[in-house]
Amino acid sequence: MLENKNQDRTSLSSLGEFGLIDHLTKHFSLQHSTSVKGVGDDAAVLESSEKQTVVTTDLLVEGVHFDLSYMPLKHLGYKAVMVNLSDVYAMNAEAEQITVSIAVSNRFSLEAIEELYAGIQLACHTYKVDLIGGDTTSSNKGILISITAIGKAPKEDIVYRDGAKPTDLIVVSGDLGGAYLGLQVLEREKQVFQVNPQNQPDLENYSYIIERQLKPEARKDIPRLLRDLEVKPTSMIDISDGLSSEIFHICTQSKVGCKIYEDKFPLDPQVISTCEEFDIDSTMVALSGGEDYELLFTVSINDFDKIKGNPHLTVIGHITEKNQGLNLVTRANQEIALKAQGWNSFEE
Amino acid sequence: MLENKNQDRTSLSSLGEFGLIDHLTKHFSLQHSTSVKGVGDDAAVLESSEKQTVVTTDLLVEGVHFDLSYMPLKHLGYKAVMVNLSDVYAMNAEAEQITVSIAVSNRFSLEAIEELYAGIQLACHTYKVDLIGGDTTSSNKGILISITAIGKAPKEDIVYRDGAKPTDLIVVSGDLGGAYLGLQVLEREKQVFQVNPQNQPDLENYSYIIERQLKPEARKDIPRLLRDLEVKPTSMIDISDGLSSEIFHICTQSKVGCKIYEDKFPLDPQVISTCEEFDIDSTMVALSGGEDYELLFTVSINDFDKIKGNPHLTVIGHITEKNQGLNLVTRANQEIALKAQGWNSFEE
Structure with missing residues (x-):
């Protein structure tokens, strides 16, 4: 680099x-x-x-x-x-x-x-x-x-964004926030380089999150895994702009609400340690980070036994009636309203 | 404007x-x-x-x-x-x-x-x-x-670029060179405007060629016309970079040569008069102009009776053996080798 x-x-x-x-x-x-x-x-x-x-x-x-x-x-x-x-x-x-x-x-x-x-x-x-x-x-x-x-x-087999129903489980593949944090590390190293071009950065502690940013992999394996498990999602979207923004798309198009649990978010240890180093809240990173290219989908609660314990999949919450709104349940068991924090390239 | x-x-x-x-x-x-x-x-x-x-x-x-x-x-x-x-x-x-x-x-x-x-x-x-x-x-x-x-x-029904055979007729839809000349007129008016913004240009004499440049129409009608005439072209390409460049594509991919006739090129009267005004050779404009979005195609000589006299179609030459090369027959009945004069956006 x-x-x-x-x-x-x-x-x-x-x-x-x-x-x-x-x-x-x-x-x-x-x-x-x-x-x-x-x-x-x-x-x-x-x-x-x-x-x-x-x-x-x-x-x-x-x-x-x-x-x-x-x-x-x-x-x-x-x-x-x-x-x-x-x-x-x-x-x-x-x-x-x-x-x-x-x-x-x-x-x-x-x-x-x-x-x-x-x-x-x-x-x-x-x-x-x-x-x-x-x-x-x-x-x-x-x-x-x-x-x-x-x-x-x-x-x-085709899954749209508009099929989520109350009581459906909300599932994500892989883990969240890595690509965003990898970008923060790269931006920091760029500034160091500009001040001192001789500096050789040691990025070993950030190898996973930098790879998430520079060489993301699309989840070709997930549709196949779901077929093997005989699970057809009721709705699905990829996480390009951040979990929060994508959940908004699914809930808006499906005309439902949701409840997601902060303590369920799948986070890589490197994401957690880098959040501590940068003094950023890991939940914010997971919700608004973007560029992870994981899949977010909903499945019938009847399919729970088929997906539980699968290392590629994490249940992070469930769909509710529309009038209950979109909510995040914090580790302190408080419910707060979710905000769509999608990235807007037109902002100056 | x-x-x-x-x-x-x-x-x-x-x-x-x-x-x-x-x-x-x-x-x-x-x-x-x-x-x-x-x-x-x-x-x-x-x-x-x-x-x-x-x-x-x-x-x-x-x-x-x-x-x-x-x-x-x-x-x-x-x-x-x-x-x-x-x-x-x-x-x-x-x-x-x-x-x-x-x-x-x-x-x-x-x-x-x-x-x-x-x-x-x-x-x-x-x-x-x-x-x-x-x-x-x-x-x-x-x-x-x-x-x-x-x-x-x-x-x-699908027609590729590689099916032209010796003796096939070379046909173009519509007329050639208008879009290029329209651009020349617009460029000239832009320069006049920069010198004198109060000047109101009279573009009536150039209405057709300016429309060819600013509002070209794709030839949706030609595939239908050919179907109605029960003619399937042996090769086809659209004229976006100029006749000469497109003929090169067809001849190269079909492994054939061609002979096209300067006096057969379909030219609108406004193209001819504007060429005179700008002192440009109308044959050069037809060969290298580009952006006309007409169709260039080849048909078997057996289909000649089906297309002759059609106001949308003009036969401008025929396909030859490859070793005869790509040639233009001038009005003076001289044969000169064609050059591919495609536009290169990377040229500075």
Whole structure:
């Protein structure tokens, strides 16, 4: 991190747009039989299927969503794919294809963009999705990545945000708050570096939370786990903006209330110790942190026996009638109203 | 054109990202039965079908692809959709859905973004496509639009770039060069305006070519026309970068050569008169102009009787063996080698 990324430079203009697309995508092979035609025509072509198709898209902007001074381009490429796949898995579907469009300023060399695509390729390989198209163009400033992900699921498997019912259990995968705290550590090290570039930071105590920030993994395993357990969630969403904001989406669209318990929040020991070091409340971090890309879902209380004790899943509360509102029960057993604390990139 | 676009201002930050998406998309209704779920969940959901799906995506960047000093935001929204639908029609498919992602700086007001979406909505309504998802975020500078379009066609109808055979006829829809010349007129008026803001330009003599630049129409009618005529093209591409560049794509992918005739190029009278005024060669404009969003395709010579005399279609040449190369036959009956003159946004 924090190194000079411009040692070898081939200018992007020397390749041109078509040359650049060809160059960047020639090592991507198609893995799905449904990917009939990938890059190289006016549009990609996908085989028909009895399953329904899910489509999601996300835009990542330099200086808004990421800071290249500590985000290596390969990680950025990987993470940009994860952000989109996470939305597909949140529909209880399997991701099959992505398109990737980038706008980059001439300050980036071909070698830099190759790094970005190496991360995209690693993500495609690991998650078994096909890159089927995209666009590359110049920008006036910085780099921007726009990805669309396409997935499939049998109609009866797809899970929306609006199906939660009173008494349903509220479940999260993995643990919360790590990505946000990893960002705090990276921001601190960036400031140290700016004052003293010779300083070599020791980040060993933060390895987990930094990885949560720089190389998040989308929970491809959870829809499969739930299928194996014969549990179909009544509602599901991925945690990109923070638990609190996502619970608001589910409760609003399902027209229900909820009660979640502070002492149930799954927190990694590194999250707890880093919260103490930074003097931040770990509950606030779990509620508002964002970027964990875990899944938040609700299941019928009748399914409790199927999920209890599963190391990937934590029950953090339950759905209530709408008129009871959205509430957090603190460790001191006090009930306080939840606030949606979603991140707003337009705030100055 | 060239007016102050900031009379009424509501800041984007006052709505936030979710509020902005809701606000901008609430007047969009779904028209296709295949659009099961649009905006409002982690992903959109599309119904299964026996047809194949085509997917295409394009990125438009302020200062690279458009200049807001003469491109009204409503027209920009409309054109951004056209650019993508054109790629779907170039596969001989019907467009059904789009996703729209935008990155905008805080210099834009809500009213400005509403104008942009009014253009997108007009395009959706006119071309009968559903807006099913997207993302809005802030940018450090300017505005960027990323659109993905999804279409459908029976497998046997889809037309690729690689099927052209020697003796096939080369056909274009509509006429060529107008969009490029419209841009030249607008650039000239912008410079006049900068010198004398009181000057009211008289653009009546350029109405057609300015409309070609500011409000192009994708050729949704051509795949239908060809179906009615019982003609299936052997290859097809849309003309976004200029005739010469598109013919190169078809010939390269089909492994053939071609011969096109300068005197056959379809040119509107306004294109010819404006070329004279600007002292530009109309053949160069037709070959390298770009942004006309007409369709270029090849058909078997046996289909000639079905297309001849059709006012929407012009035969401009024929496919040859690969070893004969790509050639332009001039009005003086000289053969000269074609050059691919595609636009490269990375050139400084």
